Amino acid sequence: MQKPSIPKGTRDFSPEEMAKRNYIFNTIREVYHLYGFQQIETPAMENLSTLMGKYGDEGDKLLFKILNSGDCLSGISDEELLERNPARFASKACEKGLRYDLTVPFARYVVQHRNEINFPFKRYQIQPVWRADRPQKGRYREFYQCDSDVVGSDSLINEVELIQIMDEVFRRFGIRVSIKMNNRKILSGIAEILGESEKIVDITVAIDKLDKIGLAKVNEELQAKGLSEKAIEQLQPIILLSGTNHEKIEQLRTILAESEIGLKGVEELNFILDRLQYVSLTSGLELDLTLARGLNYYTGAIFEVKALDVQIGSITGGGRYDNLTGVFGMEGVSGVGVSFGADRIFDVLNQLQLYPKDALLTTQLLFVNFGNKEEAWLLPQIARLRAAGIRTELYPEAVKMKKQMSYADAKKIPYVAIAGENEIVQNKINLKNMITGEQKLIIIEDLLTGSCFSF
DSSP states (O other): OOOOOOOOOOOOHHHHHHHHHHHHHHHHHHHHHHHOOOOOOOOSSSEEHEEEEEEHHHHHHHHOOOSSSSTTTTOOOOHHHHTOOOOHHHHHEEEEEEESSHHHHHHHHHTEEEEEEEEEEEEEEEEEEEEEOBBBTOOOEEEEEOOOOESSOTTTTTHHHHHHHHHHHHHHTTEEEEEEEEEHHHHHHHHHHOOOOGHHHHHHHHTTTHHHHHHHHHHHHHHHTTHHHHHHHHHHHTTTTOOHHHHHHHHHHTTTTTHHHHHHHHHHHHHHHHHHSOOOOSEEEEOOOOOOOOOOOOEEEEEEEESSSSSSSSSSEEESSSTGGGTOOOOOOOEEEEEHHHHHHHHHHHHOOOOOGGGGOOEEEEOOOHHHHHHHHHHHHHHHHHHHHHEEEESSSSHHHHHHHHHHHHHHHHEEEEEEEEHHTTTTEEEEEEOOEEEEEEEEHEEEEHHTTTT
């Protein structure tokens, strides 16, 4: 008999892990609410016509496609089956796919519900996404994203606020991060001055890998994509641009002097940096020209957040997309958003042991069960405690005390209440501190006020 298992790149989460994950989701949710974002949800699966062609060729390959229900082979000839062409087979046998991210489904939502939405529309979404990627440390096939987007506004104040949101979320988590920022218009301008405008996607996909594979490998990839030696040589000082953010802005104004779109990108970044002078950020903000965010739909500012104390990939990313809803027939709607990678944040908080103790929300108090008579006395007392917000359990069976105490230890319940025949006569309980082993006789009112939980 085959042992039960789960697919590679997916995970089960224990009660303790779920408490940690909910701490992450709730922290992000609270910050989103501070900035006026409202929650929506979309289905796990979308029509493939919604998803395909939105993530570039590399993204399309990572889409999980769902076989049509019923006879998925109807309409496929024997010749086509023998041809063994996966892409052609999928185009006929699959009409739906699991969502790859939350941004494209959101764009579909905006177009579909345009008459019900007030613009600018600020939404957040906390749901799982799926990618047929090769599983590795920090990379999963099923993972949660926590997105916030603003659509229907061209204002760069939205970018300023999203940077503040990223900064505030990681300040609350206690994770030291670097927020990296670039602009796709600058990357387009660089491709233009290199005389390689038609290779903008190849250039951005390659330089986005600089951190992972190094400069030499990036240059090899650019060469393989057909970039001239001269263009690759011209690109080196641009990729390795150094100095403060404002010094980089000034250098870029010179480098991109002949590119209208490049200069527009420079001015957009300059505006964001200027406005951020009026607020204080805990995290460092760095203008990084190697940041490309491989997805094709970004058109303006792009962001990525890296943890400073843990070796892991990007833990948050996003940017401006001016034309995403256009592919669904709704032109002229600009949007900007960021996505928090909850699973990677979970790993970072675990490695750095940054979860606050009260985040785990374990049971605070367990009542020992001695039998029917004691249950009858305890149930109304426990109801009062729960009404007062004290997380309380009654052990369900009158088994040996040792077994009940072991249960409290296993669940890390800090206090055990013992109310046998003698205690009930006195209308009191014996409260045991499971950490110190200390025990004292108290009245139920002391539990209700919480005053006895400190010994």
